[in-house]
Amino acid sequence: MGLKDNVISYGSALVVSLLLLLLLQEAEGCDMFTGRWVKDASYPLYDSSTCPFIRREFSCKKNGRPDLDYSTFRWQPQGCKLARFNGVAFLEKNKGKKIMFVGDSLSLNQWQSLTCLLHSSVPNSPYNLTTQGSISTFTFQEYGVEVKLDRNVYLVDIVREKTGRVLKLDSINDGKNWSEMDTLIFNTWHWWSRRGPTQPWDWIQIGSNVTKDMDRVAAFEIALGTWGKWVDTVVDTKKTKVFFQGISPSHYKGALWGEPTAKSCAGQKEPLLGTSYPGGLPAEVGVLKRALGKITKPVTLLDITMLSLLRKDGHPSAYGLGGQTGNDCSHWCLSGVPDAWNEILYNYMVV
Known part of the structure; x- marks a missing residue:
């Protein structure tokens, strides 16, 4: 081999090394939770009207919402691109496994999104949907995959005693429902500020200390x-x-997204097109991150707050469970924003 060949060989190796370095830098610099929403003609990933088990409160299209642009946006992180959700790949990767969402109605929202995403990928594959107590199980029989939901609003226990219903902040007996799972996706916050007749507890207990109420945060x-x-x-x-699913935001104050005349998400038809939310992150996000930082075992935060804050258009508003008498700016239409949460989950679990 001559000098010229050596130079070519060295040059080729250098180019390959530089390309690998650039790819590594791109991968390391990929923050899946910072980016923007872009219009994509190939979205939504499924037609909600053909998802036979979708609940009424999330089925905005069936409930008569006339604008459907909310379902045609794709989440685009800065510096990288999410792998597109592939239901067959997800089922193959998780064959024989149990996946459980644990939390409130936002967990229900994401669970419904994932089951619709998977069913639309294998529409002729037999499935079974059962509910026992607080736990719903969606089984893809051909793959032996169970996608479960445990409706547990606070994660900690609520116990009925002689004095009434007691929220025990230092007790998790329901953890027995979460054993033997291969993947757990937790969530809580939505109900912590709830007051009045819909509040599902009468007392709060920490150790031997019982109080009627306390600072909810x-x-x-x-x-x-x-x-x-x-x-x-x-x-x-x-x-x-x-x-951990992260904090899913609500949109009831237009001033927070730079539209003071908007009293809620009603009539919103477009996401915010930037990468940041004028009103900033809610305080509970910091509380959650501080708590997660104290855990010694690996827990992945699906930090979906900012990307969801940008989607003032994605809520059911008058096209949810309450129909024209309601205005739901807390939950999300399906197909829609929770599909992006599950695409991010897919990039952690499958890619």
Whole structure:
């Protein structure tokens, strides 16, 4: 081999090395939670009207919402591109496994999104949907995949005693429902500020101290600490992947997104086109991140708050459970924003 060949060989190796370095830098610099929403003609990933088990409160199209642009946006992170959701690949990767969402109605929202995404990928594959107590199970029989939902609003326990219903901030007996899972996706916050007749507890207890009420954000943080200790002491993270869904925001104050005349999400037809939200992140996001930072075992935060804040157009508003008498700016239309949450989950679980 002559000098010229050596130079060519060295040059080729240098080019390959530089390309690999650039790819590595791109991968390391990929923040899946910072980016913008872009219009994509290939979206939505499924037609909600052909998802036979979708609940009425999320089925905005069936409920008569006339504009459908909310379902045609794709989440585009800065510096990289999410792998497109592939339901067959998801089912093959998780064959024989159990996946469980644990949380409130936002967990229900994401669970419904994932089951619709998967069913639309294998529409002729037999499935079974059962509910026992607080747990719903969607089974893809051909793959042996169970996608479960445990409706548990606070993660910590509510116990009925002689004095009434007691929210126990330092107790997680329901954790027995979460064992033997291969993937767990937790969520809580939506109900912590709830007051009045819909509040599902009468007393709050920490140790031997019982009180009628307390600062709700402080209670939220204590409960997260209890849950974090449960993860550290009970969960075998070599077997079970643990995710936390993050804080799903509401849109009831137009001034927060730069539209002071808007009193809610009603009539909103476009997302915010930038990468940041004028009103900033809600305080509970910081509380959650602080609590997660105290857990010694690996827990992945699906940090969906900012990307969801940008989607003032994605809520059911008058096209949810309450129909024209309601205005839901907390939950999300399907297809829609929770599909992006699940595309991010897919990039963690499959890609």
